[in-house]
Amino acid sequence: MVFLMDHPSREAALLYGSLKKAGYSFRTVAFEDDGFLPEGVESPYRELCGRKREETAVPRYFSRLQVPDGWEIRSTGTEGNIWDYDTKRAQLVYAHPASRRFLQTVNWLDSAGKNIWQDHYDDSGELYARTTCDAEGRPVLKTSYAASGEECIVENLQNHTMLLREKKEDGTLTSRLFPGKVELVLYYLEKTKADCDRIFFNSLSYPLFAQRRLRMEKRTPHPEKNDLAEVPFGGDVLFWQEEIGERLPGNMVTVLNDPQGVNGIAVQSLGVYEKIQAQIREHAAENGIVNAERAAKIIAPVGQIYSFSGTVKKEKTICILTNSDAVEHLAELADALPEFVFHVGALTEMSAKLMAMQKKPNVRLYPGMSEKLGEKLLEENEFYLDINHGNEILDAAWNAYLRRMVIFAFRETAHERAYAAEENILPSACWAQMAEQIRRAAEHSQEKDRLLYRQDVRAMRRNAEDYRRLLGG
Template identity: 35%
Template sequence: MIRLFEWLNQETLDLHYSLETAGLSGTTVLLNDDGCLPEGVTSPYSYFCGMSVGQGKARYFNQIRVPDYWQITGNNTKGEIWNKSDKMADIFYHEPSHLRFVKTVDWLDKKGQVRLSEHYNQSGWVFAKTYFDDKQQGLFKTYLTQAQEEVLIENLRTGAILLNWKDKVHHFTKKLDFILFYLKESGLDLSAIWYNSLAMPFMISYYLDLPGDDILFWQETIGEDVPGNMRIILSGRTHRSKRVIVQDKATYDKMQLLLSEEEKKRVSYLGYLYPEKSENSGQQKILTLTNSDQLEHLEFLVTSLPNYQFHIGALTEMSPYLMGFAQYDNVHLYPNIAQDQVRRLFETCSIYLDINHGSEILSAVRQAFEYNQLVLAFDKTSHNPQLTLADNCFQSDKPEQLVQYLSEISHIQDLVKQQRQGLGQDNPENYRRLLGD
C-alpha cells in the first residue's frame, strides 16, 4: 500500500501521522517536492534525483557560493546577495524561517526581475533550477542529482517532461504519464493507494492499469453538492477507488444529506490522531509567542488576572513598549527566545493566548495544541481557527468575557480533553477497524 499526496500541507501531515500512529504501514509519496520532505516520505523527484533524508546538512544562508567581494545579508525573514549597490539575488528560507536554511535563491537581472531560481534541498545542494522569461513567467524546470547531473526537464508551459533514466531518454506529454511511469518503475506496492485529493492523485488511481483497492481521504469542505469526481467513486464507476473517508465531521454530516442510501455505504467518518507531546501542567501559566508588540488587551488582561503568570516570547528584540510590561510581577518576557526555552514553556504553561497581531511564529497555536495547552483567542487575532474551539474565541470588544472565563475555570486538563474531542481527535482502534485488513 502507498499513500499518495499532492502537497505537504498540514492536512497531509496529520493524515500521515495518524496512519503511522495507528500502525497502518505504507510508503508515503508526495507529488510535489520542495526538497524538504519529512523522514519516511518520498517523491518521484527524490527517487530519480537520488535524494534522501540524512545525506547532508541544510545550507545556511551565508554559505551560498558567490564571487569574491560580494556580500550576503539576511534576517529571520529573508536574505539578499549584493554586488556593491546592486542587488543580485533574494534568498528565501525553508520553514521555520528563523533557522535561515536556504530553500530558494532568486537570481535577478539588471531590471531586478527573476531570471533563475535555484532550489536547495534539506541536504544543502541545488536539486532543481527554474528558468523565467522577461515577463517573469516560468519556462522550464530542471532537476539535478547531487553531482549536478541533469535528470529531468519539465516544460512549464506545455507540461511535457523529459527524463534521463538508465541510459535512456523518456518523453512524457503530461505529468500524469510521468507519475504512472514512476509508480511502476519504483517497485512500490500498488495493491492499494490511499490519497487525499480529487486532482492528480484521483487521476492516477483512475488511470492506473493495475487491480487495486483505493481510498479517498476527503479533508476539505464541500459546497452545495458533492464534487463530480467524488460522485464517480460513489457511483462505483472506478475500478480501483471504492471508498471515501471524510475527516471533517461537519462535512460528513452535510454529505449525509446529499447522498443516496447506496452512496452512503461507501462513505465513513474518521478524525485525526493528533500528537500529544506532554500533559497539561494545570498551572496558572499563560504563554504567548509574538514578533509584534501589539498584543490585544494585554495590559487589561495582566492587571485583571494577577493570579496568572504571563510568559511572552519573541524571536527578535522586543520594543520598549513591550519591555515596559516587565514592571508587572506576573509578566515574564523572553526577547530573542531560544528554542529550548520555547519547548520548556510549552511544557510548563497550561494555556496559550493567541492574542498577538501580525503573523504567527513557530506555528505557535499548533504547538500549543500538540502540547495539550488550552488554546484561547480573540476573534481579531486568532491565527488558527481550525485548532481553536468556537467557544474559546472571544470578542475583541468584550475582553472582560475572557477575563471572567479565566477567573472561573478549573480542571484545565478536562477542558483540554474537551478541546481535543471537539476538534476531531480520534483513536487508533477506529483507524484499524475501518482501514485494517
C-alpha cells in the first residue's frame, strides 16, 4: 500500500496520521518537497539525491545565514529581509510556523526588486536546492543537490522535464531524462520496489496521474479483484481535501465516469461533501456525469482521527491570540463577563490601544509572548474566542480544537470555521448573545459537552473503526 501525497500540508499530515492510527501499514511518497516534510514521508528528491537527515540536525535559524560585510538581516516575528543600507537584497521566507524564524527560502533580488534566484533550505539547515530566474524574475530551473553538493536533479520549470544524475554501483555517473514529475516518481517507486497493490492519494493532479499510469500499465494487481472487493472503498481511494467551485473539477468527473481502480472518493470536509452531492444530484448532466446514482454511492464523508490534549481546564477562563489590536468587542465582552478571566496573547508587541485593556481587572495581556507560552494558554484555558481581525497566529483555532476548548467566533473574524460549532459563529453585532452562550456553557457541563460534540461533528471526527469499516483491512 502506498499513499501518494501531492504536497505537504496540515490536511495531508492529518490524513497520514489518521491512516497510521487506524492501523494501516503503508509508504508515503510526496510529489513536492519543501524541505520540511513530516517524519515518515518520503521525498524522491531527497532519496534519489542521497540526502539523509541527521538526528541531531536542526533547521537554520535566520541569523545563521551568512551575508556580505555591511549587509544587515532585519526580521520581525514573521518575516525578514536582507538590506544593503537602504537597498533590499533578499526576502526571507520562514518555515511554518513563521514565529520560529527557521529559514525555508531566501529570495535574492536585483536592484529593481526582481528575483534573481531562490535558495531553499531544509529541516537540517542545509541548502538543498536553488531556483534560478529569468530577467523578469520568473522561475526557470530548479536544481536539487546531492549530499556532496553536486547537482543531482535539474527541473526545467518551463517545459517540466527533469534530468536525474545518479551514481551506479561501480561509481560511474548516469543521466536519465524524464518527461515530468510523474515519471520521476514512478521511477522512484519502481526503483525502491514500492508495493502499490492499493493506492491512497489526495490530489487530482500528479498523484492521480501516477495512479492511473500504474493501473493502465498493469504494474500492480487490479484492486477490484482482490480480497477487499466487498469493502465499500476496497480499492484505490482519493481523499479529497480541497474546496470546489460552482462545478465539479474536471478530473473528478473523469474518475467518476472511468474509475480505473478508484473505488471511492473520501471527502474530508462536511461542507464540501454536501456541495459535491448536491452537484451530482441536481447538476449531473451539466457536470458531465454519466451515471449519477453510481457517482453518489462512491463518495462518502470521511473525517480525521484527531489526537487531543489539555483536557483539564481552569474554569471560566478565555483565551485570545492575536497580532492585531483589532479585537472585535473585547471591551464589551470583558465587561459582560466580569467573572471570567480573559488571557490575550501576541507574538509581537501590543499597541497602546490594546495595552489599555489591562486596566480592566479581568483582562491579562501577554505582549511579545513566546510560542511556548501561547501553547500553555491554549492548554489551560476553557474557551477560545476567534474574534481578532488580521492574520491568525499559532494556528490558534485549530490548536484550540485539539485542546478541547469551546470555540466561539464572529462571522467577520472567523479564521477556521471547520472547528467551531455553527451556532457559535455569530454576527459581531450579537456579542451580547455570545457572552450569554459562553456563560451558559461554563455553568452547565452538559451544555459544554454538547458544544464540544457539535465541534466534533463539524470537524468530522472519526476513529479507527470508522476508517477500517470503510477502507477494509
